[in-house]
Amino acid sequence: MAAERTPAMTVSPMTVPGIRAHKGGPPLVMVTAYDAPTARIVDDAGVDIILVGDSVAMAVLGYADTLQVETADLAHHVAAVARARPRALVVADLPWLSYHVSREDTVRNAATLVRAGAGAVKIEGGRKRLEAIAAIREAEIPVMGHVGLTPQSVHELGGYRLQGRELEAAREIVDDAVALADAGCFAVVLECVTDAVARLVTDSIPVPTIGIGAGRHCDGQVLVVHDLLGIPSGVPTDGEARDLPRFVRRYAELGTAAREAVERYAEDVRRGRFPSSAETYHASDSVADALLAASADLPAAPVEPSSA
Ligand code: KIV
Numbered sequence: 632m633a634a635e636r637t638p639a640m641t642v643s644p645m646t647v648p649g650i651r652a653h654k655g656g657p658p659l660v661m662v663t664a665y666d667a668p669t670a671r672i673v674d675d676a677g678v679d680i681i682l683v684g685d686s687v688a689m690a691v692l693g694y695a696d697t698l699q700v701e702t703a704d705l706a707h708h709v710a711a712v713a714r715a716r717p718r719a720l721v722v723a724d725l726p727w728l729s730y731h732v733s734r735e736d737t738v739r740n741a742a743t744l745v746r747a748g749a750g751a752v753k754i755e756g757g758r759k760r761l762e763a764i765a766a767i768r769e770a771e772i773p774v775m776g777h778v779g780l781t782p783q784s785v786h787e788l789g790g791y792r793l794q795g796r797e798l799e800a801a802r803e804i805v806d807d808a809v810a811l812a813d814a815g816c817f818a819v820v821l822e823c824v825t826d827a828v829a830r831l832v833t834d835s836i837p838v839p840t841i842g843i844g845a846g847r848h849c850d851g852q853v854l855v856v857h858d859l860l861g862i863p864s865g866v867p868t869d870g871e872a873r874d875l876p877r878f879v880r881r882y883a884e885l886g887t888a889a890r891e892a893v894e895r896y897a898e899d900v901r902r903g904r905f906p907s908s909a910e911t912y913h914a915s916d917s918v919a920d921a922l923l924a925a926s927a928d929l930p931a932a933p934v935e936p937s938s939a
Pocket of ligand 1: 682685687724820822853855
């Protein structure tokens, strides 16, 4: 059953002005999706924004970090999501090195994502991105900002960890977010910052903040859909169980449910329980009898010895 839509979840398509108008209103719901069926599921659940994140690298493609995907990879997944024709606003991540290039190439990369079906792009980083944001906005493409933990800077940051712990670093994040809002970003993602930093940013900028690991004082929340559904990523773990970040809440265990379903299927096949008669196309009696009679005239098929 589709979720009942709240007044914030109108049936008309979600737009950038609609997202901006959410400031201070009912919390915005953003979730990632990278393919058409998932986009359909999350849209039917009534989310406001579908993020085709560069987290596709780990969630779907088996890479260890987000640095491995390019604009063409993102465009491929944006197009799949857009084919589901979601009501939610589709936001596409500009991947690493797609906006650290010339103004022309930055705009071309953002346009590739829009032509694939995105209604806006997301860019990581604060004040050092102002030029890129101005160029993209000049091309009439709405931009969502992203500060705090910016996974594309993993090597510079020394890992995926809480940002803005110390006062000076906290102030830098607030100043970055204010600069992004001044530059016309229609929303800003706050990733892995303390609730005090998130509260100050949320109170300081006129556009919605969307938190992930940023506590409650945000205008919305985002999670990676695989994390909330309990689908393990394809990244090899060498058998080690990975700790979930503290901000992830699991709403389902689809990975476990899927593995158990395939185990049951394998067991049924091996024990001759699948397919059943009801799952089989049967010939009419006359055709079956004729085929049986014809088979009596065929030479016996040689049996190859099993190599197992
Ligand atoms: O790529 C992504 O999934 C993101 C979210 C974590 C905000 O950028």
